[in-house]
Structures are given as structure tokens and as C-alpha cells.
Amino acid sequence: MAVHPTITAVTERIRQRSAATRAAYLTRIEQARANGPVRKSLSCTNLAHSFAASPADDKAVLRAARWPNIAIVSSYNDMLSAHQPLERFPALIKQAAREAGAVAQFAGGVPAMCDGVTQGQPGMELSLFSRDVIAMATAVALSHNTFDAVLCLGVCDKIVPGLLIGALHFGHLPAIFVPGGPMPSGLPNAEKAKIRQLYAEGKVGRDALLESESQSYHAPGTCTFYGTANSNQMLMEIMGLHLPGSAFVPPNTPLRDTLTQAAARRAAKITALGQDYIPVGRVVDERSIVNGIIGLLATGGSTNHTMHLVAMAHAAGIVINWDDFSDLSAVIPLLAKVYPNGKADVNQFHAAGGMGFLIGQLLDAGLVHGDTLTVAGEGLAHYRQEPFLAEGTLVWRPAPPQSGDEDIVRPAARPFSPDGGLKLLSGNLGRAVIKTSAVKPEHRVVEAPAIVFNDQDELMAAFERGELRRDFVAVVRYQGPRANGMPELHKLTPPLGVLQDEGFKVALVTDGRMSGASGKVPAAIHVTPECLAGGALAKVRTGDVIRLDGEYGVLEARVSDAEWAMRQVETVDLSGYQHGLGRELFAVLRASAAEAEQGGITFMSVPATST
Structure with a gap:
């Protein structure tokens, strides 16, 4: 073929x-x-060190380099x-x-x-x-x-x-x-997800959550x-x-x-x-x-x-x-x-x-x-x-020529979707990716006012105070490689999922990551350039209307060009990310990290990758 x-x-x-x-x-x-078999290029001292602890039979063949x-x-x-x-x-x-x-x-x-x-x-x-x-x-x-x-x-x-x-x-x-x-296989995934969401809603306690997780990872x-x-x-x-x-x-x-x-x-x-x-x-x-x-x-x-x-x-x-x-x-x-x-x-x-x-x-x-x-x-x-x-x-x-269960894996002639469920988003906020394969079609386009958070704990606290029961786009910024190492923000999925299930239009936009566990809430992730590198996400203010369109690949703030050009990048205090649990040892890696679209690489120069 x-x-x-x-x-x-x-x-x-x-x-x-x-x-x-x-x-x-x-x-x-x-x-x-x-250079040929490398051991032949080693000095006798080098070679002796390399097999000093080996069994006698292994020493003999390593010496011979055959x-x-x-x-x-x-x-x-x-x-x-x-x-x-x-x-x-x-x-x-x-x-x-x-x-x-x-x-x-x-x-x-x-x-x-x-x-x-x-x-x-x-x-x-x-x-x-x-x-x-x-x-x-x-x-x-x-x-x-x-x-x-x-x-x-x-x-x-x-x-x-x-x-x-x-x-x-x-x-x-x-x-x-x-x-x-x-x-x-342990606890079914649907049951695990249900318990996580119930815990986020305060309907079950930590003991129930821990038991569920322990039955999943066991x-x-x-x-x-x-x-x-x-x-x-x-x-x-x-x-x-x-x-x-x-x-x-x-x-x-x-x-x-x-x-x-x-x-x-x-x-x-x-x-x-x-x-x-x-x-x-x-x-x-x-x-x-x-x-x-x-x-x-x-x-x-x-x-x-x-x-x-x-x-x-x-x-x-x-x-x-x-x-x-x-x-x-x-x-x-x-x-x-x-x-x-x-x-x-x-x-x-x-x-x-x-x-x-x-x-x-x-x-x-x-x-x-x-x-x-x-x-x-x-x-x-x-x-x-x-x-x-x-x-x-x-x-x-x-391998079998037919699927054993077409609810799990299908032939190419009868796919779950004609596309791979991953889209590039672009607009005045930069470039980002969205995984749409787990997002229902009716949730793939969200246009709503932004609520700006500078870390995921701020969003969690607002959710627990009951302040997020409305249509909104959560902008979680300063989460890129240079800012704090780009941690996954996966714990945001349950509360945002709760709000989506209640009928609100919600989405996430971040220069951070959401991991392989990205779920049912539309999320524009890896926004590039990141905020600390002057990315436009740092210009967003609470109340700005954000459009995330997972169908046509659009990510933009609906702010006039004139106002957008006048806005300054809003900086935040990142000192809390710099110490504790070894984070101070990684300062040089944060400082040298490339953008997300360049793989977040921390060593060697990388060429620009946009077409």
C-alpha cells in the first residue's frame, strides 16, 4: 500500500x-x-579498570575484545x-x-x-x-x-x-x-474517575478517595x-x-x-x-x-x-x-x-x-x-x-486480523474519529496544542471571560470558595519550563470537570502541561512563548473574553489590536518556585530551557521550529 x-x-x-x-x-x-571495537582503543590501565570486578570467564572475553x-x-x-x-x-x-x-x-x-x-x-x-x-x-x-x-x-x-x-x-x-x-487491571477507570470527582465536590472523604486510588494502583x-x-x-x-x-x-x-x-x-x-x-x-x-x-x-x-x-x-x-x-x-x-x-x-x-x-x-x-x-x-x-x-x-x-473488541480498538476502515484528535491552536496568545480525542464535540469550542490565576492552587481555592460556578476560561500562567519547570496541572481536571458537568462552559489555557491524563475539559496547553519569555498570555487580564476553538484551531483574546499592543506583560513573583525539595539545584536548567515547541530542551542550541 x-x-x-x-x-x-x-x-x-x-x-x-x-x-x-x-x-x-x-x-x-x-x-x-x-574507531572499531572500542575496548581496543583503551589503555591497559583503562581496560583493567573496566573489568576488574567481572567474573573470570567474562574477564577473559573482555580482554580479548572478541x-x-x-x-x-x-x-x-x-x-x-x-x-x-x-x-x-x-x-x-x-x-x-x-x-x-x-x-x-x-x-x-x-x-x-x-x-x-x-x-x-x-x-x-x-x-x-x-x-x-x-x-x-x-x-x-x-x-x-x-x-x-x-x-x-x-x-x-x-x-x-x-x-x-x-x-x-x-x-x-x-x-x-x-x-x-x-x-x-484494578478498579475500573470510570469508577476511579467518579470517586475523584465526588471527592472534588466534597461528597466523599479522603478515606474513600485513598481506597479507590489504592485499588487502582495496587x-x-x-x-x-x-x-x-x-x-x-x-x-x-x-x-x-x-x-x-x-x-x-x-x-x-x-x-x-x-x-x-x-x-x-x-x-x-x-x-x-x-x-x-x-x-x-x-x-x-x-x-x-x-x-x-x-x-x-x-x-x-x-x-x-x-x-x-x-x-x-x-x-x-x-x-x-x-x-x-x-x-x-x-x-x-x-x-x-x-x-x-x-x-x-x-x-x-x-x-x-x-x-x-x-x-x-x-x-x-x-x-x-x-x-x-x-x-x-x-x-x-x-x-x-x-x-x-x-x-x-x-x-x-x-497478530489477529480482526479486533477482539471494537469498543477498544478498531480497523482503519471504521475509526472512532477520522482525525487523530490533536490540534495546533494559534492566535494572539501564541501557539498551543489541544487534545480533543477525549473532549466531546459540544465542548470543543468555548468563548468566555478569562479568570487569571498565577498557579493551580489559586484556582483550587477559588473553586472551593464557590466562586467559579459560571462560564469562564481559566488562564493559569507562569507555568512554563523557565518559570517553574512546567509541572503538570492534572489536579485541575476534577474541579473543572465538575463545573462542566453542571452545565457551565469552561476551558483551561496555560503555558504549563496537563499530561497524558488530559481529560474531558478542553485545554490549550504548552502555550508558547511562555509568560516568562514575554509570552502574550502574560497580557491577559481577568474579564478578557478568550476564544478557544478546538475545531478550527484558534486561541485568542478578543481584545482590540490597539489595546493589545499597548498592554504590558504582567510579571509575578516566582521566588516561591526556586527553593525546597531540590528546586534550587535545577536553577541552571530553568534558565536554559527552550520553549515547549522546542521540546523544553535544556542543553545544546535548538533551531527555530516554526514553519
Whole structure:
């Protein structure tokens, strides 16, 4: 099937926009490869240090530099459910590597914080920047220059993007991402959302809320709603960085363990020491980045990836922007309904056909690049398969040709929506994105007076005082990367949802984030430029009429041009964001952060990305 002309056009536009930076990147990774097996370039002292603690057999092969040496970089910790299963992975990987004629060393750990724990707390202000810290930690782990491939163990919001950014700066190395898998399904998502809303209304107490949350998040594994963590897993699959079908296999099961070992065997096979060399810098190209955007749109994935994909692409010398997301969204149908866009969780999505079915549908409809290089080999068709254990042996079989439940995942011929549910908004307030896939059509256009807040706690307090029972657009400003690290404002969803359910026209406009859990209230997020960079959102005053039009892509203050030109940017005191819970350590990252449309990147110069 020929690729849709819009996909071809957007990919070519990205290729031309990125010509110079991509060429420079590829030159660097070719130079790194030309040095040959890296251990041979180390001095005897260097080399002796690198294997001093290794078992005798591993020492012998590392000295000889004939076997591949695989780096393990992991986000393991035992507090967070998504990362706790990773504790067992290094032993499985080392055993499998030896059986495949390779050595695996635990090269380093990266931090893993949970937005679910820090949501609404000061620690959330470190969240976005933790991505770049993870990228740097990955670089530190690989800086010993003694590895031939890397296995990246990570799952959640900023961890996978950070690991990939770090790995791409060692783009001459093959890299395979090894997921942990989702926890078993708990309390149904609709019931969880109902309890949250009842709590926001004061109709149930904290004990009921805590019990509901504990029944939802209750076991090792990734949270089962389709937020940024599970969007990460989707991305690694459709971009060809996982073994096929591994994204949503549960943790601590024979199939998950076997897939983890298979990743080690595959990494050993695709190094520069063999005949099937597949470096990560070649896997991630313009086509795979476009495929990632398409997967995000087809599944109603996390709005955080309108930033993270930009940052990941940048690390490979590829320049994308929100025009690319918006233009692709116009032609990519929504094929999945997973909470918060539907009632099902990712386990139900996986059972109904999951990624194998979805990728097969996109391939057959010409809605994705099928000729990409992946860690499984040439062609995305590898990913229309799913893994099974046949008498203890790992095999891949074709994914089901039909959906197991069309309320969860549908064929391309019968989508939930003809578009991907992500739009670029623009106007005199700047550029922003809105996720419309979870917003009912009757709520996608709101024109109402603004109420200006300088942080989310001000809005929560006004709600609790009963001051918001009217039509309004909440403007929550000074929440961008430079102001306070751009925390997610997800705790605003329940009170705004209550007001919407009461019949009021409400919307949110912010230079902050709303995360992969963006819900039923229309939200113009990531407004760029941010207020601290002189963004127009800082000119808005309470009472200004704001129009948010999610159908036609409009975001504007209905203020006369003359008055708008005369208005000064209103500054606020941001000192409260600068200290406590480690925030003072991140001052240099806040100061150097790029705009949201440039991925909020805190290192390296980034080119302008507007078309």
C-alpha cells in the first residue's frame, strides 16, 4: 500500500528542514563507528579498570575484545511500581548474553521519579527536567567507551525519552528498549474517575478517595491508564526500538522474562562486531519519528509527547514542530479508545489486539512508513506480529486480523474519529496544542471571560470558595519550563470537570502541561512563548473574553489590536518556585530551557521550529 500523500509530504518537509543537522549527526556516528571495537582503543590501565570486578570467564572475553559487551542502563527502584520489576532483569540479561556469546555489564542507573506521586506537589517542578538529567546519566553510564550495544530498561513519563536522548548521543551503538509491562487491571477507570470527582465536590472523604486510588494502583507494573508511560511503550514499539509485541506483556511472567532475555540475544547479534549491524542512530530517522507521531495520534496518546518527541528527534539531528503533528492529525484516524479517552485500560487494549493489530491496520491503510529499519530488522511488518511461548520457546505469530473488541480498538476502515484528535491552536496568545480525542464535540469550542490565576492552587481555592460556578476560561500562567519547570496541572481536571458537568462552559489555557491524563475539559496547553519569555498570555487580564476553538484551531483574546499592543506583560513573583525539595539545584536548567515547541530542551542550541 502506498503511503498517504500527506504523510509523505510531512516526512519530506522534515527531511529538508533537518538536512544540515541530520547530516552532521550521521557524520558523527560514522566517525564513532570507524574507531572499531572500542575496548581496543583503551589503555591497559583503562581496560583493567573496566573489568576488574567481572567474573573470570567474562574477564577473559573482555580482554580479548572478541565478544560484544552489552551495557545495561536501568531506571530500577523499588518504590515505584513500574520500575520495581526491573530488579530481576540484569541477571536474566547476563545469563542470556553469555549463552549468545556476549557479556553484559550493569553500566549505570538513571533516576526515575513518578508524576503520580509528585502530582500537585513541589517535586513535580523537577519532573520535566528529570528527562534531561536521565539523558545525561545515560551518557555518563556509556562514557566509559567499553560497550558495543546498550539495553535501556525504563518505562515511565520522562524516563524513556531521557534514555533515548542519551542513547542517541551514542548513536553508533545498537540500543534496544526493554519494558517492564503493566500491572494487572484494578478498579475500573470510570469508577476511579467518579470517586475523584465526588471527592472534588466534597461528597466523599479522603478515606474513600485513598481506597479507590489504592485499588487502582495496587501491584508491580506500569499504571494501566493510557498516559505518558504507556504512550512511551507504544512509541518504542512503532518506532522499532522494542522487540515486536513486547510493550504490554505483564511483569513477572514467563513470557516477559523470555522477552527480556531475547532482547539481550538480539543486542548481541546487531553490534558492529557482527554482520547485522543496526545502530540506534540509523533506526531513529525521519520516517520512524513520523511513525511515532502517527502512533500517538492513532491511539490518542499523551500530549507530553508534543514535547518529548521533539526532544528525541532533536537528539538524532531531526527538527520537528507542532505543524507536523497537526497536519498528520488531519489524516490519521483515531483507532483506539483507552482511558482517559475511553473506558478500557491497556491490558484490555492488549487483549483486544493491541499493537500488533493496530500497526497492521496502519500498514494496510498506507498510514505509516513500512520501510523503516528496526531492531528486529528491515521493515515495520515485524511489528504486526506478537510473541508467544510454544513449549517454553519464544515464537512470533501474526497478530489477529480482526479486533477482539471494537469498543477498544478498531480497523482503519471504521475509526472512532477520522482525525487523530490533536490540534495546533494559534492566535494572539501564541501557539498551543489541544487534545480533543477525549473532549466531546459540544465542548470543543468555548468563548468566555478569562479568570487569571498565577498557579493551580489559586484556582483550587477559588473553586472551593464557590466562586467559579459560571462560564469562564481559566488562564493559569507562569507555568512554563523557565518559570517553574512546567509541572503538570492534572489536579485541575476534577474541579473543572465538575463545573462542566453542571452545565457551565469552561476551558483551561496555560503555558504549563496537563499530561497524558488530559481529560474531558478542553485545554490549550504548552502555550508558547511562555509568560516568562514575554509570552502574550502574560497580557491577559481577568474579564478578557478568550476564544478557544478546538475545531478550527484558534486561541485568542478578543481584545482590540490597539489595546493589545499597548498592554504590558504582567510579571509575578516566582521566588516561591526556586527553593525546597531540590528546586534550587535545577536553577541552571530553568534558565536554559527552550520553549515547549522546542521540546523544553535544556542543553545544546535548538533551531527555530516554526514553519
